[in-house]
Amino acid sequence: MTSITDPNLSDRFASAMEEIHNKQLKTYEEIIDITSDLSQSHKHFVKSALDTCLKKCKDDEMLFETIQAFKRDLEHKNASLKEKRHAVSETMSEIQEKEIEKEDLMQKIEKLKEEQTKRKELIESQNKANKGRLRNLQKARHVFQDHLGLEIRTIRGESQLVKGEKLQFVFRNINPSDEDSAYVITMGITESGSYQIVSSDPVLECLSVLERRLQETNNLPAFLANIRNEFICLTRR
Structure with a gap:
């Protein structure tokens, strides 16, 4: 063991203490460097996290605004769809009314066609009957005018029952005492x-x-014959 009285002991001790101090200083420097690196890393991490959070907030705000815009657009579309449905409903009602009017009009047209057909048939029937009456008149004209001196005149009539042309049958040779009497x-x-x-x-x-x-x-000749006989009977009373 070195004696405490060794004159170099103090220098060796100071040298050892300085070496220990330097090691500690180096250790402290390393700790400070590590702490600084960790601090810088933490700052970068915090800054990155903050930037990420800010970006996330902005994205969320944009997403919220987009959602609100979609909601407003959806409300507008729903309102427009409701108006269109109402318009379609009114149009369908109008179409149904038009269909009813069309059906009613078709029925009226069909009824008019039927009436027109009946009227046409009636006119044809009347024309046919009038032709028959005309033939009867012609026969009566020949029979009575040629053999009995009957005179047939055409005159105009304005009565409510019979309008247009009328016929006058003038009988003569009825009264033996006055054969020209009409x-x-x-x-x-x-x-x-x-x-x-x-x-x-x-x-x-x-x-x-x-x-x-x-x-x-509808036998006009027989009627005229009966009329002539009645006139003859009248003159004999």
Whole structure:
């Protein structure tokens, strides 16, 4: 063991203490460097985390604004869709009303067609009947005018029942004492196509009966023959 009285002991001790101090200083420097690096790393980490959080906040704000914009657009579209549905409903109602009106109009047109067909058939029937009556008149003209001196006149009529042309049948050779004396029956055809006696001169009491028989039989020559006989009977009373 070195003696405490060794004169170099103090220098060796100071040298050892300085070496220990230097080692500690070096250790402290290393700790400070590590701490500094850790501090810088922590700062970078905090800054990165802060930047990430800020970016995330901005992204969230943009996402929130986008969601709000989508909500507003959806509300607008829903409102527009509601208006369109209402318009479609009104249009469908109008179409249904038009269909009902169309159906009603078609029924009216069909009814008018049926009425027109019936009217046409009636007119054809009346024309056919009038042609038959005209043939009867022509036959009566030949029979009575050629053999019995009958005169047939055409006159205009304005009565409510019989309008247009009327015929006057003028009979002569009725009264043996006055063969030129005229006996007149005036008649026409109503709008319904039936014969209508307007008047007789002189008046015959049975004229309505003869008229009804004429309308039932449509036999004009027989009617004129009966009228002539009635005029003859009238002169003998």
